Amino acid sequence: MQFETKGIDNDQQLKLYKAMLMPRMIEEKMLILLRQGKISKWFSGIGQEAISVGVTTALKASEYILPMHRNLGVFTTRQVPLNRLFAQWQGKASGFTKGRDRSFHFGIQDYKIVGMISHLGPQLGVADGIALADLLRDKKRVTAVFTGEGATSEGDFHEALNVAAVWDLPVLFCIENNGYGLSTPTSEQYRCEKLSDKGIGYGIEAHTLDGNNVLEVFSKVDELCESMRKNPRPVLLEFQTFRMRGHEEASGTKYVPQELLSAWAAKDPISNFESFLLEKGTLTPKQISKFKEEIQAEIDRNLQIAFDEPAVDSDSNKELGDVFQKFEYEAVNHGSIVKKIRLVDAVSEGLRQSMERHNELVIMGQDIAEYGGVFKVTEGFTEAFGKSRVRNTPICESAIVSAGMGLSINGMKAVVEMQFADFVSSGFNPIVNYLAKSHYRWGQNADVVIRMPCGAGVGAGPFHSQTNEAWFTKTPGLKVVYPAFPYDAKGLLATAINDPNPVMFFEHKALYRSIYQEVPSDYYTLPFGKAALLNEGNTISIVSYGAGVHWALDVLKQDEGIDADLLDLRTLNPLDIEAVYRSVKKTGKLLLLQEDSLFGGIASDIASLVVENCFEFLDAPVKRVASLETPIPFAQKLEEFYLPKARLMDAIKELMQY
Incomplete structure (x- = not known):
């Protein structure tokens, strides 16, 4: 392995070395605890530390990073308290999910970390939304998101890259190509020579790097981030590395040829970098011992804190109380001026007035900008609010729903229009598995309204006529609104947008232009849960x-x-x-x-x-x-x-x- 310092001084090199040691030593301890039955599962990132550490070190503390389950180095490099990490893996209350989720399925706003879900793909779209918020605020920040080579086969990967390319979003897409998706080798995952080649089809700058060379990772990512902050755009990085242990420990590695394991063991990122530093005198054996003693003491001290914590306990009020973020409904009364309008007009008027009221509300959907949407709900909105807030989207419901989640994570509001409620099936996963579960899992709200033009009676057939509210009333964590009258539609939509939780807002197409009512002209709200x-x-x-x-x-x-x-x-x-x-x-x-x-x-x-x-x-x-x-x-x-x-x-x- 050839290391080139490229202007990286000795202090920074030692910092990178220590930063890789920490997750390696934690993992070695976790493997012991796993065998002792003190934790239930472990997804090892041994051999891949250079990627997590190199990327995280190159980012600013204010920039979001979305890791996977082998990116312990992201958390340790950002100095997340170890006792809380250990409590998380033991299912203790002081962990980041109060025992409700495991592994790295959580985020920490204080450290600008957003963890993954097991479905993998949606977090790429979430990164798009986070980056979009930064772009709209002219924050000059980069968002980094990790995925594995297996997940590049998911539709969400392609949708997220396409959206990022079209919108010039400063997202650093990091693919950890570690050879196997569980037991399936890369030869059965894709046919392109390099995964970075996938960037070509989206017009995205792409590079393949040695993921085990921490200096190469850090220097290239640092260079790219500096450029992306000045010239916002997405970049795709493929990090070539290897998974030295099973997908998770119970899986083992029997399916991996021994000669392949041996070859990659010789490319270990820590031992090779250590040899390089020793050879040039930047590091001494005495320092190595000192670093390891300090890290081990920190691990032991924080493990004891986690072990001393009692097992998690709860009650139904606490569990049910965390499904949604607390929302104090604010009643806004209307004046006496009314006009007779249709349901479609009431929805449009309510949406327009909410856009005026919330400066960081973004509307996204297919054909909603100049065209005004297929039902003309957003007609004239681009003239009033600009294309930055009224955004035409590619046909990629999943990535756009995920982007709405990203906007929420970064403190903005989102309204996503499904062109027809039937098409929500293409964005179903992030709605029911990401938006609905995030607050219960790690306290992150999803300030997203999904508008759902629905229903039969207009001769639209099997794919444009469904009223599919039951898909969502079954899912804890989603609010479902279904008005029948213009007055209710306007007031309830205002409340839905004010509510920091995910709301599925159903609008019946057959009622759009057939139902009229006297509706107040000014802004007002109506409470949820009142028949x-x-x-x-x-x-x-x-x-x-x-x-x-x-x-x-x-x-x-x-x-x-x-x-x-x-x-x-x-x-x-x-x-x-x-x-x-x-x-x-x-x-x-x-x-x-x-x-x-x-x-x-x-x-x-x-x-x-x-x-x-x-x-x-x-x-x-x-x-x-x-x-x-x-x-x-x-x-x-x-x-x-x-x-x-x-x-x-x-x-x-x-x-x-x-």
């Missing part, structure tokens, strides 16, 4: 949301003899279940109406809750009315048959006569 009682009666309770509310109103107009309470839920999480209970206790009969297909929808859960909590008040079985258990058909007659509207009157009469 609206639209009609009062004593014989039956009808509970619905979205288009179902209007179907129920139509039925009540058709037959004035139906003596019904009609509840519009407005928000599905939080759910105003108490309003449902009050109505059922009064009427004794409950009909739940949803546009979604029957099985597994929100109506099923409400039915169960009512049976569990109001059984003695029921005079009939709870009845659910919903769409057929088929995909949504295109032809008008088929779509009408699919939807429950035509079956609603008969269902109500049947229940009333029970």
Whole structure:
């Protein structure tokens, strides 16, 4: 291994050497503790320390870095307290996830570190969002994000590189090419000669470096970061290295040829650098002993602190209380000036007024800029707020949702428009696994609203007509809002944007231009978790949301003899279940109406809750009315048959006569 100092002075070289020693010695101790059963799992980065240490040393302390599970050197180089790291790996309360997650699945805002999730790919898009926030604020910072050679096959990798390239984001994409994705060798992972070649297709500057040579890593990254701060742009780096132990310790390395292990063992980043420093007299054997004694003492001292801490304990209030960031709802009352507008206008007006109120709110979506979005919700927004805040995106839902998370991590707000709610499936992973879980895991909120134009009734067929709220009401950590009227849509959207938690905001396409209402012209908010009682009666309770509310109103107009309470839920999480209970206790009969297909929808859960909590008040079985258990058909007659509207009157009469 050839080391070139390239102007790196002796003090910095010793600093790099000590910085590599620390994670190596911690890992060696962790492997002992693993065999003793004192920690449950370990993902070893032995042999890869030069990458973590070199990259982290080259970055400024104010610059975010997003490591993987073999990047212990990132944490130690940023001097994260060891006792808390040890507590994290033991599942103790003083760790960074209160025992709720393991390994390096956490972040630490104080150290500008954002940890990975097991799905790997989304963190690349998160880095895009962090860098975007810095770019918009003209902070002249770099964001570094790590991934492995295996994860470069994921769609998120390609989406994130594409977004970074198109937007000139100062992201340093660091690929640790360590030979194997678990047991799958690189020959079965990709066909290009070098992973840096993947940068070519995105117009990104790319380099391949010796990942075991700490001086090469540090000097090149330092040079690139200086350039990227002055001239913001993404850079792709491939670090060639090797994983000397199993993917995790239980995996072992039997699938690796011994000659390959031996060859890479000879390229060990620490022993080679140590020999270089000894040879040129920068380091002495006495110093080596001293460094190791100091590090070992620090490890032992902090391990004891972690061991002395009792096992984590909790209660349901504490666990449930950490799912969302605390949000103190601020009621903003409207004035007396109103105008009759459509639901689509109310959404647009609410979004525009929120953009005026929050200077660091960014809207992202396909065709939302000059074109104004396919439903024209953001028409005129670029003239009002500029293209930096109203951003057309490539067709890459996953990376854009992740970028929204990155904006939140860096202190901004994001609204992401799904062109159609159906397309959210392409961004499903970061929503349910990143946005929804981050606050519970490590206290990081996701200040992101996902706008979801949804619903049938417009002849759009199976891929543009779904109302898929049940995908998200099932996921703890997401708030789900589904207004049926313009007044509610405007006020609830304002609250959704104020709320620092992830909100899925459903907007029914068939209601966009068919439902009018007198709506206050100025800014106002409405609270989540408050159902609206639209009609009062004593014989039956009808509970619905979205288009179902209007179907129920139509039925009540058709037959004035139906003596019904009609509840519009407005928000599905939080759910105003108490309003449902009050109505059922009064009427004794409950009909739940949803546009979604029957099985597994929100109506099923409400039915169960009512049976569990109001059984003695029921005079009939709870009845659910919903769409057929088929995909949504295109032809008008088929779509009408699919939807429950035509079956609603008969269902109500049947229940009333029970």
